[in-house]
Amino acid sequence: MIETFRRQTLFAQACVADILKPGDSAVDGTVGTGEDTVFLAHCVGLKGKVYGFDIQKAALQEARENIQKKAVKTPIQLICDGHQHMDCYPEIADNPNIGAVMFNLGYWPDGDPFVTTQTETTLKALKQSAELIRPGGIVSVIAYAHSEGQDEKRQIDQWTAHLDHHYDTYCFDVKNHKGAPTVYLILKKESRH
Template sequence: MTLMSMNFLSRVRGVPVPSISEFRRVTLLAGALMAEHLRVGDSAVDATAGTGADTCLLARSVGACGKVYSFDVQKEALKETEQRLSAEGLRDRVLLFHKGHETMGSIPELRQDSKIMGIMFNLGYLPHGDKEIVTKTDTTLAALESSVTLLAPKGLMTLCLYRHLAGLEESMAVEKWCAQLGAGFNVHKLETINKNNPPYLILAEKTK
Protein backbone atom coordinates (compact mmCIF):
# COMPACT_ATOMS: atom_id res chain seq x y z
CA MET A 1 0.00 0.00 0.00
CA THR A 2 1.43 3.37 -0.98
CA LEU A 3 1.43 6.43 1.24
CA MET A 4 -1.07 8.24 -0.97
CA SER A 5 -3.54 5.34 -0.89
CA MET A 6 -3.57 4.94 2.86
CA ASN A 7 -6.50 6.12 4.91
CA PHE A 8 -5.20 8.58 7.49
CA LEU A 9 -8.38 8.70 9.54
CA SER A 10 -6.29 7.96 12.62
CA ARG A 11 -5.61 9.89 15.77
CA VAL A 12 -2.75 12.11 16.83
CA ARG A 13 -2.84 12.81 20.57
CA GLY A 14 -6.48 11.80 20.51
CA VAL A 15 -7.43 14.15 17.66
CA PRO A 16 -8.80 12.54 14.44
CA VAL A 17 -6.75 13.27 11.31
CA PRO A 18 -8.62 13.52 7.96
CA SER A 19 -7.78 11.16 5.12
CA ILE A 20 -4.95 12.21 2.82
CA SER A 21 -7.42 12.69 -0.04
CA GLU A 22 -8.96 15.62 1.83
CA PHE A 23 -5.73 17.58 1.43
CA ARG A 24 -6.10 17.68 -2.38
CA ARG A 25 -7.94 21.00 -2.30
CA VAL A 26 -8.18 23.59 0.43
CA THR A 27 -11.98 23.49 0.18
CA LEU A 28 -11.98 19.76 0.95
CA LEU A 29 -9.55 20.26 3.82
CA ALA A 30 -11.62 23.09 5.28
CA GLY A 31 -14.74 20.93 5.09
CA ALA A 32 -13.04 17.92 6.67
CA LEU A 33 -11.73 19.98 9.58
CA MET A 34 -15.03 21.75 10.11
CA ALA A 35 -17.05 18.52 9.98
CA GLU A 36 -14.76 17.04 12.63
CA HIS A 37 -15.06 20.14 14.78
CA LEU A 38 -18.86 20.56 14.83
CA ARG A 39 -21.19 18.60 17.09
CA VAL A 40 -24.89 17.80 16.87
CA GLY A 41 -26.89 20.76 18.15
CA ASP A 42 -24.30 23.37 17.21
CA SER A 43 -24.97 26.33 14.95
CA ALA A 44 -22.79 27.31 11.98
CA VAL A 45 -22.52 29.94 9.24
CA ASP A 46 -21.71 29.57 5.57
CA ALA A 47 -20.64 33.10 4.65
CA THR A 48 -20.46 32.26 0.94
CA ALA A 49 -23.09 29.71 -0.07
CA GLY A 50 -21.84 29.29 -3.63
CA THR A 51 -22.88 25.88 -4.96
CA GLY A 52 -24.18 24.80 -1.55
CA ALA A 53 -21.51 22.19 -0.83
CA ASP A 54 -20.35 23.81 2.41
CA THR A 55 -23.90 24.63 3.51
CA CYS A 56 -24.87 20.98 3.13
CA LEU A 57 -21.76 19.85 4.98
CA LEU A 58 -22.56 22.18 7.86
CA ALA A 59 -26.19 21.07 7.93
CA ARG A 60 -25.19 17.41 8.10
CA SER A 61 -22.67 18.16 10.83
CA VAL A 62 -24.99 20.04 13.19
CA GLY A 63 -27.76 17.47 12.89
CA ALA A 64 -31.52 17.89 12.99
CA CYS A 65 -31.43 19.97 16.17
CA GLY A 66 -28.69 22.29 14.89
CA LYS A 67 -28.96 25.39 12.76
CA VAL A 68 -27.08 26.80 9.77
CA TYR A 69 -27.14 30.34 8.40
CA SER A 70 -26.11 30.64 4.75
CA PHE A 71 -25.42 33.88 2.82
CA ASP A 72 -24.97 34.77 -0.82
CA VAL A 73 -25.59 37.84 -2.98
CA GLN A 74 -26.48 35.74 -6.05
CA LYS A 75 -29.95 34.27 -6.45
CA GLU A 76 -28.48 31.55 -8.65
CA ALA A 77 -26.24 30.41 -5.81
CA LEU A 78 -29.06 30.33 -3.28
CA LYS A 79 -31.30 28.44 -5.70
CA GLU A 80 -28.63 25.78 -6.24
CA THR A 81 -27.97 25.61 -2.51
CA GLU A 82 -31.66 25.18 -1.73
CA GLN A 83 -31.98 22.40 -4.31
CA ARG A 84 -29.03 20.52 -2.81
CA LEU A 85 -30.39 20.91 0.71
CA SER A 86 -33.82 19.66 -0.33
CA ALA A 87 -32.35 16.68 -2.17
CA GLU A 88 -30.53 15.65 1.02
CA GLY A 89 -33.47 16.33 3.33
CA LEU A 90 -31.60 19.14 5.09
CA ARG A 91 -33.64 22.18 4.11
CA ASP A 92 -35.42 22.65 7.43
CA ARG A 93 -32.21 23.17 9.41
CA VAL A 94 -30.88 26.02 7.23
CA LEU A 95 -31.80 29.70 7.00
CA LEU A 96 -30.88 31.16 3.60
CA PHE A 97 -30.15 34.89 3.25
CA HIS A 98 -30.03 36.71 -0.08
CA LYS A 99 -27.58 39.17 1.45
CA GLY A 100 -23.86 39.84 1.50
CA HIS A 101 -21.90 38.24 4.32
CA GLU A 102 -21.06 41.70 5.65
CA THR A 103 -24.66 41.86 6.94
CA MET A 104 -24.42 38.82 9.20
CA GLY A 105 -23.82 40.94 12.30
CA SER A 106 -27.14 42.70 11.77
CA ILE A 107 -29.23 39.51 11.61
CA PRO A 108 -31.18 39.13 14.89
CA GLU A 109 -31.15 35.32 14.74
CA LEU A 110 -27.35 35.27 14.59
CA ARG A 111 -26.82 37.91 17.26
CA GLN A 112 -29.01 35.90 19.64
CA ASP A 113 -27.42 32.53 18.86
CA SER A 114 -24.74 31.62 21.40
CA LYS A 115 -23.93 28.25 19.81
CA ILE A 116 -22.20 29.34 16.60
CA MET A 117 -19.24 26.97 16.60
CA GLY A 118 -18.22 27.21 12.95
CA ILE A 119 -18.04 29.86 10.22
CA MET A 120 -16.84 29.06 6.69
CA PHE A 121 -15.62 31.48 4.03
CA ASN A 122 -14.80 30.34 0.49
CA LEU A 123 -13.85 33.60 -1.17
CA GLY A 124 -13.65 34.56 -4.83
CA TYR A 125 -16.35 33.85 -7.40
CA LEU A 126 -19.10 31.29 -7.90
CA PRO A 127 -17.83 28.28 -9.88
CA HIS A 128 -19.56 28.16 -13.29
CA GLY A 129 -21.10 31.55 -12.44
CA ASP A 130 -20.39 35.13 -13.44
CA LYS A 131 -16.68 35.63 -12.73
CA GLU A 132 -17.24 39.39 -12.67
CA ILE A 133 -19.13 38.90 -9.40
CA VAL A 134 -16.50 38.30 -6.73
CA THR A 135 -16.21 38.83 -3.01
CA LYS A 136 -14.78 42.25 -2.18
CA THR A 137 -12.08 43.21 0.29
CA ASP A 138 -14.12 45.78 2.20
CA THR A 139 -17.23 43.65 2.64
CA THR A 140 -15.19 40.55 3.51
CA LEU A 141 -13.30 42.42 6.22
CA ALA A 142 -16.60 43.72 7.58
CA ALA A 143 -17.90 40.14 7.67
CA LEU A 144 -14.79 39.00 9.52
CA GLU A 145 -15.26 41.70 12.15
CA SER A 146 -18.77 40.38 12.77
CA SER A 147 -17.61 36.77 12.69
CA VAL A 148 -15.17 37.05 15.59
CA THR A 149 -17.99 38.50 17.71
CA LEU A 150 -20.59 35.92 16.66
CA LEU A 151 -18.29 32.92 17.02
CA ALA A 152 -18.71 31.10 20.32
CA PRO A 153 -15.72 30.23 22.51
CA LYS A 154 -13.84 27.23 21.04
CA GLY A 155 -15.43 28.03 17.68
CA LEU A 156 -13.58 27.58 14.39
CA MET A 157 -13.45 29.83 11.33
CA THR A 158 -12.10 28.60 7.97
CA LEU A 159 -11.11 30.89 5.09
CA CYS A 160 -10.25 29.59 1.62
CA LEU A 161 -8.23 32.28 -0.14
CA TYR A 162 -7.16 32.70 -3.76
CA ARG A 163 -4.17 34.41 -5.37
CA HIS A 164 -5.64 34.86 -8.86
CA LEU A 165 -5.87 38.42 -10.17
CA ALA A 166 -9.39 39.03 -8.86
CA GLY A 167 -8.62 37.65 -5.41
CA LEU A 168 -5.04 38.70 -4.69
CA GLU A 169 -5.80 42.04 -3.01
CA GLU A 170 -8.54 40.45 -0.93
CA SER A 171 -6.40 37.49 0.16
CA MET A 172 -3.54 39.76 1.24
CA ALA A 173 -5.89 42.00 3.22
CA VAL A 174 -7.62 39.04 4.88
CA GLU A 175 -4.31 37.44 5.82
CA LYS A 176 -3.08 40.71 7.31
CA TRP A 177 -6.34 41.05 9.25
CA CYS A 178 -6.10 37.49 10.57
CA ALA A 179 -2.46 37.97 11.58
CA GLN A 180 -3.41 40.82 13.92
CA LEU A 181 -5.90 38.74 15.91
CA GLY A 182 -4.49 38.77 19.39
CA ALA A 183 -5.11 36.95 22.66
CA GLY A 184 -8.13 34.71 22.43
CA PHE A 185 -7.35 33.34 18.96
CA ASN A 186 -5.05 30.75 17.44
CA VAL A 187 -4.50 31.42 13.72
CA HIS A 188 -2.91 28.96 11.27
CA LYS A 189 -2.04 29.18 7.58
CA LEU A 190 -1.97 26.01 5.44
CA GLU A 191 -0.72 26.07 1.87
CA THR A 192 0.84 23.95 -0.85
CA ILE A 193 4.43 25.06 -1.41
CA ASN A 194 5.29 23.31 -4.69
CA LYS A 195 2.61 24.94 -6.85
CA ASN A 196 2.42 28.34 -8.54
CA ASN A 197 0.20 30.71 -6.52
CA PRO A 198 -2.13 27.99 -5.19
CA PRO A 199 -5.23 28.62 -3.09
CA TYR A 200 -4.57 28.41 0.63
CA LEU A 201 -6.42 27.99 3.90
CA ILE A 202 -6.45 30.05 7.07
CA LEU A 203 -7.90 28.61 10.26
CA ALA A 204 -8.84 30.82 13.20
CA GLU A 205 -9.81 29.18 16.47
CA LYS A 206 -11.46 31.27 19.16
CA THR A 207 -9.90 30.05 22.35
CA LYS A 208 -12.06 31.93 24.84
Template structure:
Protein backbone atom coordinates in the same frame (compact mmCIF):
# COMPACT_ATOMS: atom_id res chain seq x y z
CA UNK B 1 -3.34 11.23 -0.63
CA UNK B 2 -1.25 12.19 2.39
CA UNK B 3 -1.46 15.95 1.73
CA UNK B 4 -5.16 16.91 1.89
CA UNK B 5 -6.60 19.44 -0.51
CA UNK B 6 -7.61 22.79 0.94
CA UNK B 7 -11.36 22.13 0.84
CA UNK B 8 -11.18 18.65 2.36
CA UNK B 9 -8.78 19.89 5.06
CA UNK B 10 -11.14 22.76 5.84
CA UNK B 11 -14.05 20.32 6.22
CA UNK B 12 -12.02 17.98 8.42
CA UNK B 13 -11.08 20.78 10.80
CA UNK B 14 -14.53 22.36 10.89
CA UNK B 15 -16.17 18.97 11.55
CA UNK B 16 -14.20 18.75 14.80
CA UNK B 17 -15.71 22.02 16.05
CA UNK B 18 -19.37 21.45 15.17
CA UNK B 19 -21.64 19.40 17.40
CA UNK B 20 -25.00 17.84 16.66
CA UNK B 21 -27.54 20.58 17.40
CA UNK B 22 -24.96 23.32 16.81
CA UNK B 23 -25.20 26.61 14.93
CA UNK B 24 -23.06 27.48 11.91
CA UNK B 25 -22.82 29.95 9.04
CA UNK B 26 -21.91 29.55 5.40
CA UNK B 27 -20.94 33.14 4.62
CA UNK B 28 -20.68 32.46 0.87
CA UNK B 29 -23.32 29.89 -0.10
CA UNK B 30 -22.24 29.58 -3.74
CA UNK B 31 -23.26 26.17 -5.07
CA UNK B 32 -24.16 24.95 -1.58
CA UNK B 33 -21.35 22.49 -0.91
CA UNK B 34 -20.32 24.06 2.42
CA UNK B 35 -23.96 24.72 3.33
CA UNK B 36 -24.77 21.04 2.84
CA UNK B 37 -21.66 20.00 4.79
CA UNK B 38 -22.58 22.26 7.71
CA UNK B 39 -26.23 21.11 7.67
CA UNK B 40 -25.03 17.51 7.89
CA UNK B 41 -22.71 18.42 10.79
CA UNK B 42 -25.37 20.21 12.87
CA UNK B 43 -27.97 17.50 12.27
CA UNK B 44 -31.74 17.82 12.54
CA UNK B 45 -31.60 19.81 15.80
CA UNK B 46 -29.05 22.35 14.53
CA UNK B 47 -29.27 25.43 12.32
CA UNK B 48 -27.19 26.81 9.46
CA UNK B 49 -27.48 30.36 8.13
CA UNK B 50 -26.27 30.66 4.52
CA UNK B 51 -25.60 34.06 2.93
CA UNK B 52 -25.16 35.04 -0.70
CA UNK B 53 -25.72 38.20 -2.71
CA UNK B 54 -26.71 36.22 -5.81
CA UNK B 55 -30.18 34.73 -6.06
CA UNK B 56 -28.75 32.16 -8.48
CA UNK B 57 -26.41 30.88 -5.77
CA UNK B 58 -29.22 30.59 -3.24
CA UNK B 59 -31.40 28.72 -5.78
CA UNK B 60 -28.58 26.23 -6.44
CA UNK B 61 -28.02 25.79 -2.71
CA UNK B 62 -31.73 25.27 -2.07
CA UNK B 63 -31.92 22.63 -4.78
CA UNK B 64 -28.92 20.78 -3.31
CA UNK B 65 -30.44 20.87 0.19
CA UNK B 66 -33.85 19.72 -1.07
CA UNK B 67 -32.23 16.79 -2.89
CA UNK B 68 -30.58 15.74 0.38
CA UNK B 69 -33.74 16.28 2.44
CA UNK B 70 -32.05 18.72 4.81
CA UNK B 71 -33.40 22.11 3.67
CA UNK B 72 -35.28 22.57 6.96
CA UNK B 73 -31.94 22.89 8.79
CA UNK B 74 -30.90 25.95 6.77
CA UNK B 75 -32.00 29.58 6.57
CA UNK B 76 -31.03 30.99 3.15
CA UNK B 77 -30.38 34.73 3.36
CA UNK B 78 -30.20 36.93 0.27
CA UNK B 79 -27.67 39.44 1.63
CA UNK B 80 -23.96 40.08 1.70
CA UNK B 81 -21.96 38.44 4.47
CA UNK B 82 -20.93 41.89 5.70
CA UNK B 83 -24.57 42.34 6.77
CA UNK B 84 -24.78 39.11 8.77
CA UNK B 85 -25.18 40.84 12.13
CA UNK B 86 -28.35 42.51 10.79
CA UNK B 87 -29.84 39.16 9.75
CA UNK B 88 -28.83 36.81 12.55
CA UNK B 89 -30.88 36.38 15.72
CA UNK B 90 -29.18 38.18 18.61
CA UNK B 91 -29.52 35.11 20.85
CA UNK B 92 -26.91 33.20 18.80
CA UNK B 93 -24.19 35.82 19.37
CA UNK B 94 -21.24 34.01 20.92
CA UNK B 95 -22.72 30.59 20.07
CA UNK B 96 -21.51 29.97 16.51
CA UNK B 97 -19.48 26.79 16.26
CA UNK B 98 -18.31 27.44 12.70
CA UNK B 99 -18.32 30.11 10.03
CA UNK B 100 -17.11 29.15 6.56
CA UNK B 101 -16.01 31.51 3.79
CA UNK B 102 -15.14 30.32 0.28
CA UNK B 103 -13.96 33.52 -1.37
CA UNK B 104 -13.79 34.43 -5.05
CA UNK B 105 -16.72 34.05 -7.42
CA UNK B 106 -19.63 31.67 -7.99
CA UNK B 107 -18.37 28.68 -10.03
CA UNK B 108 -20.21 28.55 -13.36
CA UNK B 109 -21.59 32.01 -12.59
CA UNK B 110 -20.59 35.56 -13.48
CA UNK B 111 -16.82 35.77 -12.76
CA UNK B 112 -17.02 39.57 -12.44
CA UNK B 113 -19.12 39.26 -9.26
CA UNK B 114 -16.43 38.55 -6.67
CA UNK B 115 -15.93 38.84 -2.95
CA UNK B 116 -14.00 41.98 -2.02
CA UNK B 117 -11.93 43.11 0.98
CA UNK B 118 -14.33 45.95 1.78
CA UNK B 119 -17.13 43.47 2.51
CA UNK B 120 -15.11 40.39 3.48
CA UNK B 121 -13.14 42.05 6.29
CA UNK B 122 -16.22 43.39 8.14
CA UNK B 123 -17.80 39.93 7.81
CA UNK B 124 -14.70 38.26 9.24
CA UNK B 125 -14.63 40.69 12.17
CA UNK B 126 -18.31 40.06 12.91
CA UNK B 127 -17.78 36.30 12.63
CA UNK B 128 -14.90 36.39 15.12
CA UNK B 129 -17.10 38.21 17.65
CA UNK B 130 -20.05 35.83 17.18
CA UNK B 131 -17.93 32.65 17.48
CA UNK B 132 -18.38 30.47 20.54
CA UNK B 133 -15.27 29.57 22.53
CA UNK B 134 -13.83 26.60 20.64
CA UNK B 135 -15.57 27.74 17.45
CA UNK B 136 -13.73 27.99 14.14
CA UNK B 137 -13.70 30.34 11.21
CA UNK B 138 -12.43 28.91 7.92
CA UNK B 139 -11.54 31.06 4.93
CA UNK B 140 -10.57 29.51 1.60
CA UNK B 141 -8.59 32.05 -0.41
CA UNK B 142 -8.38 32.03 -4.20
CA UNK B 143 -5.79 34.20 -5.93
CA UNK B 144 -6.15 33.16 -9.58
CA UNK B 145 -8.79 35.76 -10.52
CA UNK B 146 -8.60 39.56 -10.71
CA UNK B 147 -8.82 40.95 -7.17
CA UNK B 148 -8.14 37.58 -5.54
CA UNK B 149 -4.53 38.23 -4.53
CA UNK B 150 -5.41 41.62 -3.03
CA UNK B 151 -8.26 40.12 -1.02
CA UNK B 152 -6.06 37.26 0.19
CA UNK B 153 -3.42 39.73 1.40
CA UNK B 154 -6.04 41.70 3.35
CA UNK B 155 -7.44 38.53 4.95
CA UNK B 156 -3.95 37.35 5.93
CA UNK B 157 -3.12 40.74 7.46
CA UNK B 158 -6.35 40.66 9.44
CA UNK B 159 -5.73 37.10 10.63
CA UNK B 160 -2.16 37.91 11.70
CA UNK B 161 -3.43 40.88 13.72
CA UNK B 162 -5.73 38.74 15.90
CA UNK B 163 -4.75 38.43 19.55
CA UNK B 164 -2.98 35.16 20.32
CA UNK B 165 -4.61 35.35 23.77
CA UNK B 166 -8.04 34.92 22.17
CA UNK B 167 -7.40 33.15 18.85
CA UNK B 168 -5.19 30.54 17.26
CA UNK B 169 -4.58 31.15 13.55
CA UNK B 170 -3.25 28.80 10.90
CA UNK B 171 -2.47 29.31 7.20
CA UNK B 172 -2.37 26.14 5.11
CA UNK B 173 -1.12 26.27 1.52
CA UNK B 174 0.72 24.29 -1.11
CA UNK B 175 4.14 25.80 -1.70
CA UNK B 176 4.92 24.34 -5.13
CA UNK B 177 1.70 25.19 -6.97
CA UNK B 178 1.34 28.75 -8.20
CA UNK B 179 -2.03 30.35 -7.40
CA UNK B 180 -3.29 27.29 -5.54
CA UNK B 181 -6.07 28.04 -3.07
CA UNK B 182 -5.05 28.31 0.57
CA UNK B 183 -6.86 28.06 3.87
CA UNK B 184 -6.89 30.39 6.85
CA UNK B 185 -8.36 28.77 9.95
CA UNK B 186 -9.11 30.80 13.08
CA UNK B 187 -10.04 29.06 16.31
CA UNK B 188 -11.43 30.99 19.26
CA UNK B 189 -9.68 29.75 22.37
CA UNK B 190 -11.97 28.07 24.88
CA UNK B 191 -10.39 30.13 27.65
CA UNK B 192 -11.34 33.32 25.78
CA UNK B 193 -14.91 33.29 27.09
Protein backbone atom coordinates in the same frame (compact mmCIF):
# COMPACT_ATOMS: atom_id res chain seq x y z
CA MET C 1 -5.80 11.77 5.05
CA ILE C 2 -3.38 12.99 2.37
CA GLU C 3 -6.21 13.29 -0.20
CA THR C 4 -8.17 15.41 2.30
CA PHE C 5 -5.09 17.53 2.80
CA ARG C 6 -4.62 17.97 -0.95
CA ARG C 7 -8.12 19.37 -1.57
CA GLN C 8 -8.60 22.66 0.22
CA THR C 9 -12.40 22.31 0.40
CA LEU C 10 -12.12 18.89 2.04
CA PHE C 11 -9.38 20.07 4.35
CA ALA C 12 -11.46 23.05 5.57
CA GLN C 13 -14.46 20.74 6.05
CA ALA C 14 -12.42 18.21 8.04
CA CYS C 15 -11.24 20.97 10.40
CA VAL C 16 -14.76 22.34 10.85
CA ALA C 17 -16.18 18.83 11.42
CA ASP C 18 -13.71 18.42 14.26
CA ILE C 19 -15.19 21.43 16.06
CA LEU C 20 -18.94 21.36 15.35
CA LYS C 21 -21.26 19.44 17.65
CA PRO C 22 -24.83 18.26 17.08
CA GLY C 23 -27.16 21.09 18.09
CA ASP C 24 -24.69 23.84 17.19
CA SER C 25 -25.51 26.65 14.80
CA ALA C 26 -23.25 27.36 11.82
CA VAL C 27 -22.97 29.94 9.04
CA ASP C 28 -22.00 29.44 5.41
CA GLY C 29 -20.76 32.91 4.40
CA THR C 30 -20.58 32.10 0.67
CA VAL C 31 -23.29 29.58 -0.25
CA GLY C 32 -22.66 29.21 -4.03
CA THR C 33 -23.80 25.70 -4.99
CA GLY C 34 -24.53 24.90 -1.35
CA GLU C 35 -21.92 22.16 -0.87
CA ASP C 36 -20.66 23.65 2.39
CA THR C 37 -24.22 24.44 3.51
CA VAL C 38 -25.15 20.76 3.18
CA PHE C 39 -21.92 19.75 4.90
CA LEU C 40 -22.63 22.09 7.83
CA ALA C 41 -26.17 20.74 8.10
CA HIS C 42 -24.83 17.20 8.45
CA CYS C 43 -22.44 18.32 11.18
CA VAL C 44 -25.02 20.12 13.34
CA GLY C 45 -27.82 17.58 12.80
CA LEU C 46 -31.57 17.92 13.22
CA LYS C 47 -31.32 19.99 16.40
CA GLY C 48 -28.84 22.41 14.88
CA LYS C 49 -29.36 25.37 12.56
CA VAL C 50 -27.50 26.60 9.47
CA TYR C 51 -27.58 30.13 8.04
CA GLY C 52 -26.29 30.68 4.51
CA PHE C 53 -25.46 33.99 2.80
CA ASP C 54 -25.03 34.74 -0.88
CA ILE C 55 -25.63 37.91 -2.88
CA GLN C 56 -26.82 35.99 -5.96
CA LYS C 57 -30.41 34.72 -6.07
CA ALA C 58 -29.48 32.19 -8.75
CA ALA C 59 -26.79 30.69 -6.54
CA LEU C 60 -29.23 30.38 -3.64
CA GLN C 61 -31.74 28.72 -5.95
CA GLU C 62 -29.14 26.15 -7.02
CA ALA C 63 -28.23 25.60 -3.37
CA ARG C 64 -31.91 25.15 -2.47
CA GLU C 65 -32.24 22.44 -5.14
CA ASN C 66 -29.04 20.79 -3.92
CA ILE C 67 -30.39 20.77 -0.35
CA GLN C 68 -33.69 19.26 -1.49
CA LYS C 69 -31.98 16.64 -3.66
CA LYS C 70 -29.91 15.52 -0.69
CA ALA C 71 -33.04 15.47 1.52
CA VAL C 72 -31.39 17.52 4.24
CA LYS C 73 -33.69 17.87 7.24
CA THR C 74 -31.64 20.30 9.36
CA PRO C 75 -33.27 23.74 9.54
CA ILE C 76 -31.47 25.94 7.00
CA GLN C 77 -32.10 29.64 6.43
CA LEU C 78 -30.74 30.92 3.12
CA ILE C 79 -30.32 34.70 3.11
CA CYS C 80 -29.89 36.76 -0.05
CA ASP C 81 -27.57 39.38 1.42
CA GLY C 82 -23.89 40.12 1.78
CA HIS C 83 -22.07 38.23 4.52
CA GLN C 84 -20.82 41.61 5.79
CA HIS C 85 -24.33 42.15 7.17
CA MET C 86 -24.51 38.94 9.18
CA ASP C 87 -24.44 40.81 12.47
CA CYS C 88 -27.64 42.66 11.45
CA TYR C 89 -29.58 39.39 11.85
CA PRO C 90 -30.55 38.96 15.54
CA GLU C 91 -30.91 35.18 15.14
CA ILE C 92 -27.18 35.17 14.31
CA ALA C 93 -25.90 38.16 16.32
CA ASP C 94 -27.61 36.95 19.52
CA ASN C 95 -26.93 33.25 18.97
CA PRO C 96 -24.54 31.83 21.60
CA ASN C 97 -24.19 28.48 19.78
CA ILE C 98 -22.40 29.42 16.55
CA GLY C 99 -19.64 26.85 16.31
CA ALA C 100 -18.39 27.60 12.79
CA VAL C 101 -18.47 30.11 9.98
CA MET C 102 -17.16 28.95 6.59
CA PHE C 103 -16.05 31.10 3.66
CA ASN C 104 -15.07 29.88 0.23
CA LEU C 105 -14.16 33.19 -1.40
CA GLY C 106 -14.11 34.13 -5.06
CA TYR C 107 -16.96 33.63 -7.53
CA TRP C 108 -19.78 31.18 -8.09
CA PRO C 109 -18.44 28.59 -10.54
CA ASP C 110 -21.75 28.57 -12.51
CA GLY C 111 -22.06 32.36 -12.67
CA ASP C 112 -20.37 35.62 -13.65
CA PRO C 113 -16.70 35.54 -12.57
CA PHE C 114 -16.87 39.31 -12.06
CA VAL C 115 -19.37 38.84 -9.22
CA THR C 116 -16.76 37.95 -6.69
CA THR C 117 -16.04 38.55 -3.02
CA GLN C 118 -14.38 41.90 -2.24
CA THR C 119 -11.60 42.73 0.19
CA GLU C 120 -13.50 45.30 2.26
CA THR C 121 -16.70 43.29 2.73
CA THR C 122 -14.79 40.04 3.27
CA LEU C 123 -12.74 41.64 6.05
CA LYS C 124 -15.89 43.03 7.68
CA ALA C 125 -17.51 39.58 7.58
CA LEU C 126 -14.41 37.87 8.96
CA LYS C 127 -14.19 40.28 11.89
CA GLN C 128 -17.87 39.75 12.68
CA SER C 129 -17.47 35.99 12.42
CA ALA C 130 -14.54 35.94 14.83
CA GLU C 131 -16.71 37.83 17.34
CA LEU C 132 -19.83 35.72 16.76
CA ILE C 133 -18.41 32.22 17.15
CA ARG C 134 -18.65 30.62 20.56
CA PRO C 135 -15.49 29.91 22.57
CA GLY C 136 -13.86 26.88 20.93
CA GLY C 137 -15.46 27.80 17.60
CA ILE C 138 -13.81 28.09 14.18
CA VAL C 139 -13.84 30.34 11.14
CA SER C 140 -12.50 28.72 7.95
CA VAL C 141 -11.57 30.67 4.85
CA ILE C 142 -10.46 29.46 1.43
CA ALA C 143 -8.83 32.34 -0.45
CA TYR C 144 -7.71 32.39 -4.09
CA ALA C 145 -4.91 34.13 -5.89
CA HIS C 146 -6.88 35.17 -9.02
CA SER C 147 -6.43 38.85 -9.93
CA GLU C 148 -9.36 40.08 -7.78
CA GLY C 149 -8.36 37.79 -4.98
CA GLN C 150 -4.76 38.84 -4.51
CA ASP C 151 -5.43 41.95 -2.43
CA GLU C 152 -8.14 40.07 -0.49
CA LYS C 153 -5.64 37.32 0.34
CA ARG C 154 -2.96 39.84 1.39
CA GLN C 155 -5.38 41.60 3.74
CA ILE C 156 -6.58 38.31 5.27
CA ASP C 157 -2.94 37.41 5.79
CA GLN C 158 -2.37 40.69 7.65
CA TRP C 159 -5.54 40.43 9.71
CA THR C 160 -4.95 36.84 10.80
CA ALA C 161 -1.34 37.62 11.66
CA HIS C 162 -2.42 40.37 14.06
CA LEU C 163 -5.51 38.91 15.73
CA ASP C 164 -5.32 39.14 19.51
CA HIS C 165 -4.45 36.36 21.94
CA HIS C 166 -8.07 35.21 22.29
CA TYR C 167 -7.56 33.40 18.99
CA ASP C 168 -5.12 31.03 17.33
CA THR C 169 -4.82 31.57 13.58
CA TYR C 170 -3.34 29.23 10.98
CA CYS C 171 -2.54 29.50 7.30
CA PHE C 172 -2.11 26.45 5.02
CA ASP C 173 -0.35 27.12 1.75
CA VAL C 174 0.96 24.80 -0.94
CA LYS C 175 4.58 25.92 -0.75
CA ASN C 176 5.63 25.07 -4.30
CA HIS C 177 2.44 26.15 -6.11
CA LYS C 178 1.90 29.89 -5.91
CA GLY C 179 -1.55 29.81 -7.55
CA ALA C 180 -3.07 27.22 -5.20
CA PRO C 181 -5.84 28.30 -2.82
CA THR C 182 -4.86 29.09 0.76
CA VAL C 183 -6.82 27.87 3.78
CA TYR C 184 -6.98 30.11 6.84
CA LEU C 185 -8.34 28.85 10.15
CA ILE C 186 -9.28 31.13 13.02
CA LEU C 187 -9.86 29.27 16.26
CA LYS C 188 -11.37 31.02 19.26
CA LYS C 189 -9.79 29.83 22.49
CA GLU C 190 -12.04 28.16 25.04
CA SER C 191 -11.18 30.47 27.89
CA ARG C 192 -11.05 34.27 27.60
CA HIS C 193 -8.75 34.88 30.60
